Amino acid sequence: MNATVDFKEVDEILARYRYSAGSIIAILQDIQAKYRYIPREVFPVLSEKLHISTAKIYSVATFYENFSLHPKGKYVIRVCDGTACHVRKSIPMLERMRKELGLSETKVTTDDLLFTVETVSCLGACGLAPVLTVNDKVYPSMTPDKASELLAKLREEDCDAVN
C-alpha cells in the first residue's frame, strides 16, 4: 500500500526552500516527515523542479540512513544499540520485539504498516540505557518485558484511534 502523493504539497515544500538544489537533504527530510518514507513518484518531480538528475537525488536518498524508500509503520520504534545501551543489554529487548512482531533484520515493517522496528547507533540518551524511541519519544531503562508491554499499549492506542 503506497500513499498517494499530493504534488501540491511537494511543491509547497520545494517553495519553502526556494527550489534550491543545495537544500535537497532538507527537502527529502520534509517529504519523509509527511509520508513517513520517500515515495519514488517524487523523484522525477524533484529532478525537474530542482534541475538535478534523478540519479543525483537517488544517490543522496540512499546514502543517508534516515531516508527510507519503503513505507514505514505508524509507530517507528528505534532501538538504540549504541555502546552504552549495548553493554546494558539492548539486544534481548530488540529480539523480543522482533519475535512478537514477526520481524527481522531485513524485514523491518509489519505487513499492516503499524510497526517498524529498526536499530540506531546512538540516541545520545546513554544515561538512561537501554533506550528506545517511538516516533521520537524516548522510553528509558527498557527490558524485554517492558518492550512487550509497550507494544501492547501502542496496539491499544491504535485501536482507540480507529474507533
Added chain:
Amino acid sequence: MLLTRQDLQNARSHYKSALDFQQKKILVCAGTGCVAGGSLEIYAELVRLIEQNGIACAVSLEKEPHDHSVGVKKSGCHGFCEMGPLVRIEPMGWLYIKVKLEDCAEIISQSIVGDQVVDRLTYRKDGQQYPTQEEIPFYKKQTRLVLEHCGHIDATSLQEYLAIGGYKAFEKALFEMTPDEIVKVIDESNLRGRGGGGYPAGRKWSQVKRQKSEVKFVVCNGDEGDPGAFMDRSVMEGDPHRMLEGMMIAGVACGAAYGYIYVRAEYPLAIQRLETAIAQNRSFGLLGDNILGSGRAFDVKISKGAGAFVCGEGSALTTSIEGKRGMPRVKPPRTVEQGLYGKPTVLNNVETFANVPLIINRGSAWYKSIGPEKSPGTKAFALTGNIENTGLIEVPMGTTLREVIFDIGGGIRGGAEFKAVQIGGPSGGCLTREHLDLPLDFDSLKKAGAMIGSGGLVVMDEHTCMVEVARFFMNFTQNESCGKCVPCREGTKRMLQILERIVAGQGEMADLDMLLELADTISSTALCGLGKTAPLPVVSTIKYFRDEYEAHVREKRCPAKNCQKLKTILIDPALCRGCSKCSRACPVGAISGKIKEPFLIDQAKCIKCGACIDTCPFKAIRED
C-alpha cells in the same frame, strides 16, 4: 532590538535586575534524559501549583518584575541523568532527585511557601544525606566551566543568558579587540579542538584569517555520532547561546559573515533549542546585518544531518551541508583553505566553541592555569555503561581515570569488578586497570593507544566480553563506512568477518595476526579519520586482552560468559521432570530422553539458540 553597544549593556542590567527580583527559583531539568522521565509534566504542575497558591510566578523575564516572585524554568541537562527527573531550588542549591508528579505539592508547600528542604527527595549515599547539589560527591569533584550554566539557567531564554552576563565576550571581541588580538588570545590559550583530534583552535583560526577570500564560513560540528557520547547534545540543549557566542566570536576573528551548525537529526530537542536561540538573537539584533552598529554582519543557519556517522569528518560534513552524499575527499586542500562551498572555513565542534567566550572574558593565562600546559582547560565526558552514576561530567584535563570512575562515577554498578573503559568511541581504544592512574589528556591517551575522542567513556565490568566489544565497534564502523576508499570499505568488512568467526567459536590463531596486519594496512592507507582509526578498538583489545581472544580461539570458551555461540546449554537432571516440551521445541533435534526421566542435550548438535530455555515449565534448562 538592540542597536548599539549601550543598548546591549542596558538590556543586560535590565534583565539582571528582573532576575534578582526572583527570590526563589525552581529549575526543572529539561534535558533529553529528564524529559523522558516526565520532567515537562512536572514543570507544568509546578507552575500550576504556584499560581494556585497565589504566588507571583515568573516563567520569563519579559513581564514586569514583581517583588517576591518565584521563577520557574526549564533548564538544560544537570548531568546526573541516572537520578532524573531533577529539580533544583535556588538560592539554597537544593537538588531533588527522581521527582514525581505527586511530589510537586510538597515541594511547593515545604520549599517555596516555607523554607524547608524536602528530605525524602534529596540524594543519599552510604547513610549520608546531601541536600545541596554542590555537596554531592558526583558534583563536588567536578569543575564545570563549559557546563556552568547547564542546569542553572533557563535554556530557552536569551534574556536570562544576558542577565548572567551573556554576550559580554562577543561584545568585547566586537568593540575592544582587533581580529588579530582575538586569534592571538585563542592561540595563546592553547585551546585544542574538543571533537577528537585535538588540533589547536587558534592555529586553525589564524589559517582561515590569512585566506584572502571575501566569503568565509564558520561551521559548528554538532554531528556527535560516537555511540556513548552526549556532551555536545547537552551543551546545545542546555546552553545554546554560549555555543552561538563562540561561533559569533570566530566570525569576527576570521572575517566570516555566515555560520552553519550541523546537528544530527537524532537530536530533535537540540535542534529546537538552537532554532529558538537563533530566532531570539535575530529579533534582538545580535545576528543579522550591522550588529550593534558595528558594521559587521553574521548569521547562522542550522543544517540537519540525516544519519551518517562519517559526516562528523570535516570534508564530509561540509559536502553534506552542500546537499550531497557526505563523503570525505582527499586532502589537501584542507578545510581552512577550501571548505564549505570551496571557501575558507573554520570548523570546530560544539564544546570547542563553548570554551571560546570563557577565554575571551577571562584571558588565556587564566585558561592555561587549568589542567596540563599542553592540553589546558576542562573536558566534558559522558559517563556510561556499567557504572553507578551515569551522566554528564566535566573535569580539568589531566584528571585521572580513577577519580572519574570511582570518585565521580561512584564505581561499578552492583559492586562488580572493573574491567575496562572504552574511550573515544569507535575510533578509540580500551584502557584497563593498569591505566587507572593515567591522566586524561590528549597526549597521555595517545601514548596509551587510545584517544580522547569526543569524550564518551563507556565503563565495562567483568561480565563484558572484550572480543564482542571489538566486534561491536567493527560492525559499527563497517556499517558507517561510506565506501569511497578500498582500505576502509573492504578492510573493515574482512576484519568484521574474522571477529564474527572468533565470537562464534570458529576462529584460528592465525586470525589474530591477520587482524593486526589488516589493522596496520587500514590505518596507514584509509582516506579519512574514520577509516584510519577504525581498527583501534581491535588493536587495543588484542593488546590488553589477548588471553580472552585466545580463550575464544583455542578453548572455544568465552571467559566473560557472554558470547551466545560459546555457551553450553544444560538440563539440570534434578529439576527436569521429563515432559519432553524442550525436545519438541528444539529446531535441530538435539534433545532426547525418556518421558518422566531427565532429558539430555547432545552438545554436538546444539546450536545454542536457547529455544528450549523459554519452553521449559520447570526452569530446568540453563546457560553456562
